[in-house]
Amino acid sequence: xxxxxxxxxxxxxxxxxxxxxxxxxxxxxxxxxxxxxxxxxxxxxxxxxxxxxxxxxxxxxxxxxxxxxxxxxxxxxxxxxxxxxxxxxxxxxxxxxxxxxxxxxxxxxxxxxxxxxxxxxxxxxxxxxxxxxxxxxxxxxxxxxxxxxxxxxxxxxxxxxxxxxxxxxxxxxxxxxxxxxxxxxxxxxxxxxxxxxxxxxxxxxxxxxxxxxxxxxxxxxxxxxxxxxxxxxxxxxxxxxxxxxxxxxxxxxxxxxxxxxxxxxxxxxxxxxxxxxxxxxxxxxxxxxxxxxxxxxxxxxxxxxxxxxxxxxxxxxxxxxxxxxxxxxxxxxxxxxxxxxxxxxxxxxxxxxxxxxxxxxxxxxxxxxxxxxxxxxxxxxxxxxxxxxxxxxxxxxxxxxx
Numbered sequence: 001x002x003x004x005x006x007x008x009x010x011x012x013x014x015x016x017x018x019x020x021x022x023x024x025x026x027x028x029x030x031x032x033x034x035x036x037x038x039x040x041x042x043x044x045x046x047x048x049x050x051x052x053x054x055x056x057x058x059x060x061x062x063x064x065x066x067x068x069x070x071x072x073x074x075x076x077x078x079x080x081x082x083x084x085x086x087x088x089x090x091x092x093x094x095x096x097x098x099x100x101x102x103x104x105x106x107x108x109x110x111x112x113x114x115x116x117x118x119x120x121x122x123x124x125x126x127x128x129x130x131x132x133x134x135x136x137x138x139x140x141x142x143x144x145x146x147x148x149x150x151x152x153x154x155x156x157x158x159x160x161x162x163x164x165x166x167x168x169x170x171x172x173x174x175x176x177x178x179x180x181x182x183x184x185x186x187x188x189x190x191x192x193x194x195x196x197x198x199x200x201x202x203x204x205x206x207x208x209x210x211x212x213x214x215x216x217x218x219x220x221x222x223x224x225x226x227x228x229x230x231x232x233x234x235x236x237x238x239x240x241x242x243x244x245x246x247x248x249x250x251x252x253x254x255x256x257x258x259x260x261x262x263x264x265x266x267x268x269x270x271x272x273x274x275x276x277x278x279x280x281x282x283x284x285x286x287x288x289x290x291x292x293x294x295x296x297x298x299x300x301x302x303x304x305x306x307x308x309x310x311x312x313x314x315x316x317x318x319x320x321x322x323x324x325x326x327x328x329x330x331x332x333x334x335x336x337x338x339x340x341x342x343x344x345x346x347x348x349x350x351x352x353x354x355x356x357x358x359x360x361x362x363x364x365x366x367x368x369x370x371x372x373x374x375x376x377x378x379x380x381x382x383x384x385x386x387x388x389x390x391x392x393x394x395x396x397x398x399x400x401x402x
Contacts, residue, residue, distance in 0.1 A: 029253040035236055037260045042233035043226050046272040049118055053317040054310045055133050055213045057168055058220060066164045067218030070211055075156055076140060078147030079104050084136065084215065087111040087145075093346045094222060099357020100287075105144030108293060110357045112342055113350065116224040118216075121277050121324050125339045125355040126299035130325050131315075132219050133212035134308040140208075141184050149182035149189050151175070154207035169210045173203035205307070209314035224273060224345050228401040229256075248401060255398025258391055263369070265395075267381075268341045274402070279338035283373045283380035286337075287356045291377055295355075296335035300328070336378030348400040362399060366392050 030038065039045060057063035070076065071084040087101040088094040094114035096102075101111045109125055117123070123135035139145035140153055157165055158172045165172060178200065181192035193201065231246035242248065248256070259265040268276050279296040286293060303325065308314055310322035319326070329335070339355045353359045359368060370392065372382035387395070 029250060030236070030257075034257060034260060035233075037266070038229075038233045038256065039237055041229070041260075041266075041270065041272060041274060042237075043224060043230040043272055044234060044237070046116075046119075046224065049220060049223075052118075052131060052133075052216065052220075053321040054131050054315040055216055056316040057213050058133075058217055060168065060217055062164065063168055063214045063217035064221055065218075066161065066168065067214035067216065069161065069164075070157075070215050071218055073156075073160075075160065076146055076148055076153055077104060082146050084139070087139075088114050093350055095350055097350060099352045101145075103139070103142065103145035104147035107142075107144050108288075109355050110352070113346065114219055115222045115345070116273050116343055117222070118220040119273055119277075120340075122279075122303075122340060124299070126296050127279060127340055128299035128302040129306070130303055130309050130322075132216035133209065134306065135212075136215035136219070137208055137212035137308065140211075141182055143186070149180045149185050149193075150208040151178050151181040151193075151204050153211055154204045157207055157211060165207075165210070165214075168214065169207075172207065173200075175204070178204070202313075205314060209308055212308070224343070227345060229398075232401070249397070251394050252397045252401050254391075255394035255396065255401075258387070258395045259398055262391070263385060263387065263395055264383075265369075269344050274344035275341045277340065279335055279340055281336065281338045281375050281378045281380050282369070282382055283375045284337075284339075284354050284368070285358050285373075286376055287358060291337075293356075294337055294377070296338040296340075297332045297378070300330050300332070300335065303328075333378070337375060338378065344399065344402055347402055363392070363396055366395055 052058040074083045082103045087096045095111045101107045123129040129135040179192045182189045232242045235242040370385045370387045372384040
């Protein structure tokens, strides 16, 4: 039978407990290694915006002004009702809260948030574009997004934005009499495109790509916003005690420790944008049956053959500046149903989740990763996490600080 502790021993334990409590309050429950991990995830660690050598006007304020106008221009659509801003709402982190975005028709995936997208190496969920400007023009020719053609885009700019366009890019071509034409359109539009001579096609492509470059200049101004977690980390790194909304609760701190540890979240959601910009198969269900969306595996050929990629004739980069395209992985097995993890900044405020809104709520997302269902095709990277109910609640609490 254990003997009762002497009064002095009890007092000593109380002192130790008080000291540990003080240490916890000063360090907010984080070890130095955990605090360093937190620092790498905070907005203060975001590096300067990288240059885009493929776009000569990427950081030109006049181009950004034109790009903002084009971003909000519903005239660049078949029904006169769809703009980039239709699916990328400023009030909703530049996304639209829908499982499948709605343009002139219904798309096959949801809109990604645009803040900080200029840091991305690949664009779209599958990375089928290698620059923001090339990404921006893709939806304009999509039959279910803007439903326009590249010749119509060029003609609209000539009619409504001639002066700012010419100030940036020089004279506009004569587009009189050219019908709706695109190599990606319907049969009539493709036939109209084939009937144009090479010089006409090139002139239209030049205006079309320049429109994208102006939109990129605007989108490069859409930087990530500070959140509670950033303020917490800033105070801790400064040696201060976080106060106000920067003071994370013990549950939120425990959630961060799970995020950076047992939950394995930083395997894909790392760096100050909380995404590794790579592609991962996480065993997510397909909204199509049979499966028609193969993720990055299908996008590799698309980005390589894209005339608007970094190595294409409308890029302002030299070939040696296109390393990410020249040396990208082409492992189709690795990339089967692999998608890019989006930034987790603001994640709690933009359900549903995954590339086609397959999961309705954030607790269900956590359960998906905890359970680690097998992939429907390809190979899932997930392993069962074994999180308890309390651990899942803590992880959710931390995600809400973002």
